[in-house]
Amino acid sequence: MPQGLGQLSGLDAGIIGLYLVAIVALGLYASRQSTTATDYFLAARSSTWPTIGLALLASNISSTTLIGLAGAAYASGIAVYNYEWMASVVLVFFCLFLLPVILRSQVYTMPEFLERRFDGSIRLYFSGLTIFLNIVVDTAGTLFGGALMFKLIFPDVPLWQIAALLALAAGAYTAAGGLKAVLVTEVVQAVILCGASVFVAVFAFEKAGGWDAVMAGVDAQKMSLIRPASDETLPWTGLITGVPLIGLYFWCTNQFMVQRVLSAKDLNHGRWGSLFAGLLKLPVLFLMVLPGSAAILIYPNLERPDLVYPTLIFDLLPVGIIGIVVAGFLAAIMSSIASTFNSASTLVTMDFVRRFNPNVSQASLVRIGRITTLCFMVLSVAWVPVVENLTDTLWQYLQAVLAYAVPPVVALFLAGIFWRRANVAGARAGVLVGLVAGGYLFHGVQVSGSIHLHFLLAATLLFALSLAAVIIASLVTAPPDRVKTETLMWTRADFDAETRSLKGQPLWQNYRVQAGALLALTAIIVWLFR
Structure with missing residues (x-):
């Protein structure tokens, strides 16, 4: 590692x-109007699309991502970029099929949706x-990655x-203002994050000799998105099966991400x-992944891969720019x-406290949410040493834990939204089989x-076993009440009605046109780096 790494100038420290x-201060200022549960946990359901998009990016791109991708x-x-571009495909699926059903239900949390369906x-x-x-995954991993840098x-x-x-x-303004404070700060943070990533990418490629030098100098296998089935890192079989499953959980069912979309005004x-x-996920290849490839030429003998991103920052960037990055x-x-913190406190407050005490006041719900946030601050810090000793890379830790935990959840959501016959017995069987x-x-x-x-193949097997359990148990027991499925499923009739309503919309506002363009752009990038 270069000598003097991590030293800050007065200017950088000041920035x-x-x-x-x-x-x-911005987060605390934004928190002043959070008085009801809807204000605190869902930002009064008034968020517009730029705020939602930037907030989703800021929530997703953590220190785990920056350090882990590079x-x-x-x-x-x-x-590793396959996890990033797959987000575009998953989000198109989310917008087409899941989001209309979820927003129509007017739930606070994704587990609340499963209760209504099952x-x-x-x-x-x-x-x-x-x-x-x-x-243990999101917050502790992020804190560990951040602490590693500092x-x-x-x-x-x-x-x-x-x-x-x-x-x-982070917990100070989150506890004070809830989702509104989080969204306001995330918009600013997303802009700063993207700008900082540009600096790192530009200086890394310049030091490595430019784009052509990196493309020619790094082993061709390391510059390919599509790997053989025998690959230990990300086989193509896992790419088309396990990666979409993890993506479906993360973007479509995880309260951590979906809460931003639940706050949408419509x-x-x-x-x-x-x-x-x-x-916004597509440029990640150029801003956060390929700088790690350039580092192969600049620092061929780093002692630990997770040190790549900090090394690029402190060794290559000039004074002032280091502070910005x-x-x-x-x-x-x-x-x-x-x-x-905000999503976890929402889950505790709405899925446990309000469920078992439905008469609790709005003020009490907000207060409980704040106390819960503070408790989670302590728990996540306590788990950081465990993360440090579990794995060689943050990315390995993140994806491996999710692969064994979330496939049954994806099976429940897909069965519940697309199959009317899925019932409580099937859901319980799917959970039990998935756990065992x-x-x-x-x-x-x-x-x-x-x-x-x-x-990734283990995740696929778990999904298949859980889904099979849901189907078999549902078929051998009584069908669910119609009230359980009436408004909580995607139907072709809803899709046809939406098609008619979209005919009067300009093409640039038609989300299906937008989704098609996004998929085309994603396919081009994958093809170029296949």
Whole structure:
């Protein structure tokens, strides 16, 4: 690693400090009108499409993403970008089929939707699982990635203390203002994050000798998105099966992300915002993945892949620019942490507290949400040392945990929205089979090594087993009441009615035209880097 890495000039430190103070102040200012549960947890359902799109990007691009994408590209190649472009495909699917049903239900949380479609036990299971994943995967992983960066600046400060300060900075305005404060700050943070990423990419390619030098100098296999079935990192079989499943969970059912869309002022803004987020995900290849490829030529012997992104920042960027880029990195950390804190507190408050005490006042719900946020701050910081000792790369940790935990949830949502016969018995069977099979596969693949199966293929197998359990158990028991399916399913009739309504809309406002253009652009990028 280059000498002197992590040293900040007074100018850089001043820029970072100014950003931190400004963003916390902005969040606290935005929090002043959050008085009801709808205000606090869903920003009064008044969000417009630019806010939703930028907030989705800011929530998704965390320190885990910045460090993980560059580190994975350095260690194994750009195939890691498959998770990013797949988001565009998944979000198109979301807008076409799931979003109309979800917004029509007027729910606060995604587990609440499962309760209406099935029953309360499924809601509690999914809510508990989401809270667990929010803390041990999303927040703890983000805090670890952020602390890893700032550990280079403050080498004598323990990692957990750095993580605690980051959690406190984001948790302060999240606890005060809820989703409205989170959305306002995320819009600013998304802009800063994208600008900072441009600086890193430009300087990395310049140091490596330019675009042509990187394309020619890095091993061709590492510059290919489509890998053979025997590839240990991301086989093409896992790309077309496991990656979409993880994407469906993350973008379509995870409260952490969907809460932004639930705050939309209407269905159009929810769709436009989601597709805008999908569009914003495409440049990630050039801004966050390929700089890791350039680092192969610049730093061929880094001791750990997760050090690629911090090394590029502190070794290549000039004074002043370092401050801007570190502020962008801080923006990624704070926006992601704020998102997970807010979604987890929403789940606890609405899926547990209000469910078991429906007469609780609006003021009490807001107060409980704030207290819950503070509790999650402590829990996520406590999990950071566990993340540090579990894995070699952040990206491996993130995707592997999701692969064994979320396929049954995807099976429940897809069966519930597209198959009228799916019932409570089927949902419970799907959950039970998923838990048992997931535990067995996780132990056999990740712990004992007795099963040789890529985690993406394990996710596919879990999904198939859970879906089969849902179908079989539903068919051998009584069908659900019609009230359970009347408004909580996608139907062809709804689609046809929507087709007629879209005929009077300008093409540039037609979300189906937008979705087609997004898919075409995605296909071009994948083809060029196949």
